[in-house]
Amino acid sequence: MTVPATKTAGSKSKKARLEGLLGRPRGATIRQLQKALDWQPHTIRAAISRLRKDGTEITLDRSGKTPAYRMTVVT
Helix, strand or coil: CCCCCCCCCCCCCCCHHHHHHHHHCCEEEEEHHHHHHCCCCCHHHHHHHHHHHCCEEEEECCCCCEEEEEEEECC
16 A cells, blocks of 8 residues: 655645746746656646736746746836
8 A cells, every 4th residue: 555645845836836937037948847847838838827817927038049938026
């Protein structure tokens, strides 16, 4: 009989990890998010869409070589 895995006090949800990556000064690319969260690109875009729907302002910065998503701070 196996014991179901539970979250420990130090573990973060994937949503919290996503928000943390998007909150970095340079944001995160789809590839970085894929690697960190082990999600497919369409799942990442859906999660970002859900964050936007919940009121989080997220921008797509295309100024660099690779586009990066970033949470913008509203002051």
